[in-house]
Amino acid sequence: MPVQSMYTRWNSYRDYLVREYGEPVWRVGVDAGFSCPNRNPDRSGGCCYCDGTGASAAYQRMKESGWYHDSPFVESVASGPAFGVPSDIPDRILSIARQVEHGRAFLERRYRANLLSLYFQAWTNTYAPIEELRTIYDSALALGSWKELIVSTRPDCVPDDVTELLASYRGTVDRVWVELGLQSSCDNTLERIGRGHDSKCYQDAASRLRSRGVGVCAHIILGLPGDGYEEYDRTADMLNESGCEAVKIHNLHIPGGTRLYDSYLRGEAACPSVRRHIEDTVYLLRRLRSDIVIERLICETPAHRLAAPRSFVDKSRFLSMLHQAMIERNVRQGDLS
Numbered sequence: 018m019p020v021q022s023m024y025t026r027w028n029s030y031r032d033y034l035v036r037e038y039g040e041p042v043w044r045v046g047v048d049a050g051f052s053c054p055n056r057n058p059d060r061s062g063g064c065c066y067c068d069g070t071g072a073s074a075a076y077q078r079m080k081e082s083g084w085y086h087d088s089p090f091v092e093s094v095a096s097g098p099a100f101g102v103p104s105d106i107p108d109r110i111l112s113i114a115r116q117v118e119h120g121r122a123f124l125e126r127r128y129r130a131n132l133l134s135l136y137f138q139a140w141t142n143t144y145a146p147i148e149e150l151r152t153i154y155d156s157a158l159a160l161g162s163w164k165e166l167i168v169s170t171r172p173d174c175v176p177d178d179v180t181e182l183l184a185s186y187r188g189t190v191d192r193v194w195v196e197l198g199l200q201s202s203c204d205n206t207l208e209r210i211g212r213g214h215d216s217k218c219y220q221d222a223a224s225r226l227r228s229r230g231v232g233v234c235a236h237i238i239l240g241l242p243g244d245g246y247e248e249y250d251r252t253a254d255m256l257n258e259s260g261c262e263a264v265k266i267h268n269l270h271i272p273g274g275t276r277l278y279d280s281y282l283r284g285e286a287a288c289p290s291v292r293r294h295i296e297d298t299v300y301l302l303r304r305l306r307s308d309i310v311i312e313r314l315i316c317e318t319p320a321h322r323l324a325a326p327r328s329f330v331d332k333s334r335f336l337s338m339l340h341q342a343m344i345e346r347n348v349r350q351g352d353l354s
Contacts, residue, residue: 024336026343027302027350030263030312038191042164043130045120048139049153050109054174055141055213064200065210065280066238068272068322070139088321092273106149110156117160134165135190143170143179143195151182158189167234169196172222173214184229194232196265197222202252206243211276216255223259233261234312239297240269240289242280246300253304257354264309266301267316268294271325278324288326295339299348307351314339 022029034042056063063069117135124130135157143150158166166186175183175195186193199219201207207215223233235256239249256264269288271281280286289297298314305311315335330338343349 024340026340026348027311028307028309030310033263033310038132038164040132041128041130042132042134043124043128044134044136044138044167045117045124045161046136046138047113047116047120047157049113049137049142049157050104051137051140051142051144053141054144054171055211064212065276066270066272068274070322088319090273090324090327091321092324106152109153113153113157114160117157121161132164133161134167135161135163136167136169138167138169141170141174142168143174143183147178147182150179154182154186158186163190165192165194166190167194167196170198171214172197172199172219175222175226177225180225180229180231183226183231187230192232193230194234194263195226196234196236197226197261198236199252199255200236200238201241201244201248202255203244203248206241206248209243210241220255220259223261227260232263233259234263234265234310235259235261236265236267237301238267238269238316239294239301242286249297249301250304253301253354256309257304257306262308262310263312264305265313266298266311267313268326268329270316270318270323272318272322273324281325288329290326291328291330291335291338294329295335295342298339299343299346302343302350303348303353305350306354307349309350311350 022031022035031041034040053063056067056069121130121133124133137154137157145153154166166183166189168183175197183193183195197219198212199216200210200212202216204215219235223235226233237252237256271277271286271288277286294315302311315329315332317332329335
């Protein structure tokens with residue numbers, strides 16, 4: 018019988034996967050060479066916290082393999098796609114194949130992974146003409162047997178034709194998911210951080226995806242400038258009412274080379290401490306529906322690109338501290354929803 022996660026105070030992602038598939042399922046994250054409508058052609062600009070690396074998987078960042086979790090911050094480090102993702106489609110398909118091969122080998126070696134999902138992770142993975150998307154998705158899905166297709170994107174980049182295309186893969190994999198970057202339900206905050214869309218845009222995208230049987234996972238950030246418990250209440254309400262099925266929670270990180278980093282240097286921005294993020298996370302979890310799957314609880318920007326926070330505990334330690342705090346208070350996800 019599958020073993021339940023040690024974290025019983027929230028609806029953990031591992032437990033969801035074991036319930037669905039009988040064992041953990043591991044993601045093979047790829048950078049398919051997409052860009053972002055919120056950035057310039059050279060990938061400058063964008064959200065205030067974006068350092069231009071597209072949040073690619075750690076095991077795919079080959080250029081950064083010499084850096085470690087305790088590495089010092091190096092302001093001048095220039096990072097990019099792991100394999101130098103090209104711009105033309107045939108070469109991008111070859112790049113994806115190399116990334117899948119590398120990712121699969123890493124996960125099988127490190128975790129003895131048996132079941133895998135295909136994860137379009139870096140950048141805005143629906144930001145292209147529909148036939149280009151179809152070619153990229155079809156080619157990647159043909160590279161293996163996948164349990165789920167997971168596509169990370171922005172709420173302003175899922176028009177109806179893209180929604181229909183994503184829904185069409187429901188017969189190819191067991192489940193199709195879209196990860197939508199919301200970050201905050203507060204439009205003033207979204208404008209302040211340069212998101213380029215409002216909260217209504219997220220609600221519309223989530224509704225249309227769910228109507229076609231596509232799962233929605235929302236990304237949110239706790240600790241954004243201007244956000245507090247009132248904003249967290251509104252965010253929880255929006256997530257609950259929009260019917261999203263999963264959430265990724267990030268604590269605010271400040272990478273070098275970002276507008277947020279410039280604000281940090283001027284003393285205008287700060288990151289929540291470990292204790293503050295625990296308090297904020299407990300507050301939000303208690304107000305989220307108990308059936309929402311919690312896929313992530315902290316951000317893990319590589320240390321050599323991270324200006325702040327520098328003294329934050331690692332993922333394992335944070336989860337243990339969060340779980341213990343919820344046990345001591347006798348609270349759990351959804352008890353105030």
